[in-house]
């Protein structure tokens with residue numbers, strides 16, 4: 001079963017007081033496990049109706065931050081409001097008005113879709129009609145009698161979404177909701193998220209997929225517990241200040257080896273028959289790239305910097321800043337991210 005915050009009967013959604021007030025407004029959130037600071041002074045705002053992406057390497061603190069925001073974990077420091085409620089003293093109110101799709105959600109596999117939703121509906125004290133309505137809203141009616149254990153990944157995701165929106169929350173926290181789901185099912189899922197947001201639901205969604213990051217109104221990037229970038233995709237791309245060159249021709253493997261360590265070269269990545277070379281020092285990078293292109297007789301053209309390039313750069317910079325001995329999480333940046 002999807003991990004459901006404890007609820008009081010009724011689960012009536014509350015309005016955000018004052019128009020324009022952010023739904024999530026937390027400042028300097030800190031969470032420690034033992035002597036490890038896994039959320040390190042995170043300040044984040046998410047406006048009503050916004051889809052805000054939460055990105056960062058494995059172990060960077062996304063899930064922990066989400067759990068602090070919805071009142072499932074008590075932060076060790078910081079303050080703020082979620083849905084207008086104080087995260088330190090009114091966690092129960094936040095839980096009542098929030099839908100939380102956990103990173104590793106599960107169902108009763110030997111119950112049908114409808115039976116799983118009926119179970120959740122009873123937890124929330126909802127009327128049986130809520131199940132029928134949710135089944136219809138999410139296109140699950142025709143499969144309502146199928147056992148949850150026999151569903152494919154995409155349908156399981158849809159059932160999980162149904163389970164966490166059935167009580168009509170004001171805020172949806174989605175923790176890697178589409179991991180391992182095929183592109184069509186992910187696209188359908190995101191269409192649904194946009195429909196919900198258009199109706200006023202606010203969404204904070206963690207993901208490792210770049211295409212999903214691009215479907216968010218804003219993104220937040222966290223590394224070793226610290227928020228290192230926040231803004232629209234265009235703003236985050238621009239603020240990274242990276243330049244990208246694309247080389248095409250023969251011997252790209254040898255060129256990549258030679259380029260490594262040359263002035264201005266921060267990243268080298270083969271993409272099919274091309275080589276993407278990325279750096280912060282535009283002038284030095286151009287000199288290195290042109291020199292290599294000339295000596296190997298390949299073409300070099302300026303390309304678009306991608307969000308992935310930016311995030312790889314963030315990871316490298318964070319690793320440099322933290323040093324191996326000082327890492328907040330004790331795991332390498334990007335390990336399996």
Ligand SMILES: Nc1ncnc2c1ncn2[C@@H]1O[C@H](COP(=O)(O)OP(=O)(O)OP(=O)(O)O)[C@@H](O)[C@H]1O
Pocket residue numbers: 033038056057058059060061062063064065103328329330331
């Ligand atoms: N209950 C806990 N007790 C001790 N350490 C924990 C606990 N929960 C998380 N951690 C540690 O906190 C750090 C942040 O974990 P968290 O799950 O928040 O990262 P994440 O960004 O969600 O990672 P992923 O992308 O892999 O889901 C990790 O080093 C993790 O091992």
Ligand SMILES: [Mg+2]
Pocket residue numbers: 062063064103175
């Ligand atoms: Mg996580």
